[in-house]
Amino acid sequence: MKNKFLLSVVVSLSLLTPQVFATTSSVNTAAHVGTYNLILQGDLTTNSDIQGQAFINGNVNMLGQVLEVGAHLPSSPSVDAVTVVGNINASTVRVFNNNNIVYGDESNIGSTTFEGGTTNVRDTDILKTEFNAIWSQAVADSKTFKELTPTSVFDTADNNILKFKNDNSLDLNVFTITTDSLSSNGTFDFLSTPTVPVIINVSGEGVINLTSKPSGSFANFANASNVLWNFYEASTINFNSGSWYGSVLAPGADITLAGGNIDGGIAAKSLDAQSELHNALFTYTPPPSNDVPAPAGLLFMGLGLIFMGYRRFKK
Template identity: 35%
Template sequence: MRTSPFLIRSGTLALVGGLILGQPGAAMGFGLTGAASDYNLFLFENLYQRGGDVEGRAAVGGNASLTSVGIADRLPSSNGSDTHFVVGGDLTIQNSGIFGGNANVGGTVTGDVYFNNCQGCQVTSDDLIDFEAARNHYQNLSQTLFNLETTGTTSLNPHSKQLRFTGNNTGTNVFNVSLSEAREIFLDAPSSSDLVVINVTDETFAPNWFGSLFHEEANADSSKWQNVIWNFANATTIDFSFSWRGTVLAPNADISLRNGNIEGQVIANSARLDVWSGEFHNYEFTGTLPPSGSTPDDPSTPPLRREIPEPTMILGLLAVGAMGLVKRRNTLEQPQG
């Protein structure tokens, strides 16, 4: 059977296109991946919350206790096709509602689960999330970020105790700092940056007084912090007694929120909100993270973005493809003996 030159030509171009657009061994950077990627609040162990809400999806690996709490109240209704609240253990619930989606509970349910803005929503018991695997994934990610080389500068005003982060890189800005003396934070790094990593070295973070977090571009706009990830790699206890902006990655920490809101995704060991104040607001992380487990000093680390070959390399690939096409065509057109 004679092979169509069009098929040969198409295959050659597909091969060249594959080499150009998807080089073997190359890997693009990515946003927040893993089990927590779609969750406003993701905990490996327990949640205890009185009042307030979690605007997006919430997942709790252990037990959850809710009183007068709204879960996923800023999400559209899925009419029972999506799950907005996952509890690996037992759920104790009072005067609280799940908005727009199902609740998945691995253990027992004590109290009435109210579904709001959702026809056909229900409590299910499917095994949706492997929380131990997720814990391992985010601990590795936290260590990867902690190992990144510092690119920005920090300065602490001795009088006002304002801690200033300055980074002019539109790619990745990395800061390593203790927050123990800070009473106010000012971020001067472009919101158009691929990523802003603030590695916090403290094992505990519970200041007696803290002011506010400001951004150079727009102080009151929490969306300017969506490329920022606060990496509390060493922390075991975090006490937020004030509003916080940016995604919080604290895989080993038990966090409390005594006042204000966290304007970003939260990944932590456990959370406690017991003073009828404090909320988790659903600002999705939009930064470009390095692959978990890689470090910038490792020559085998894939690049954050897919590399496009130089024009000369592209011409070379096309030439090789053309030579193969001619050779194949000559072979096919030779008279058969």
């Protein structure tokens, strides 16, 4: 009998305890694809420009070529248009609107010349620390997003177009799709023009070859800032379909862009691009948690009920 009473105490406390502690979300897309047009853990190889900010933890491999960054950034206040922690192997790095070019060591730049902005040399260890904080947030957000419960569905009933049935009355639309389903359909579109954030979690390990093409309201720069693709387990992604719309969060992937443009930010392991990156950034701030601290009176009432149960047990 005594054990049964103790069990009832534990159960009662377990029912109260979850209400005592408030929970807060750690999601912060502004730390990565909400600020940066490109953020790479490794190397960049490209023959096209990056219209927003870029933070490259690895090397820039563009021997004899020109890297242009920040054409769509404002001139005031000035920002770090391009930051490179590793080596810069390019003929020229050019930024626009007098923004900043940042690198970690004079020995890393070789014969590269810099144009159009203010050059800043910073301690390499400090730059690595800054990058690691941003990168850790990107990895954490990718893991958080993949656990979200889907709020909407998709089908191919409309002329064999993969239709994402978004709902603009929600604060956030969440879809979950496999790479096979995405790649097996020729085109995809939204049910309606997205006016609220959309997260599309894409499962699939290893090498992913994307041949599907966006269409309709999906293929629109104005809508791209509302879309995030979360390739949370891919190791390689080859974009072979031309232009792509929406930011790409793929912290474990080496990405190749064969052609067309990307309207959105990219957070990836490395990038080999023959495509422009357009500065359509995704920023999603979760609403406050519904869990609130339990009033003190409720806690004392629970303890009172436990005490009354104990008195009855003794009688």
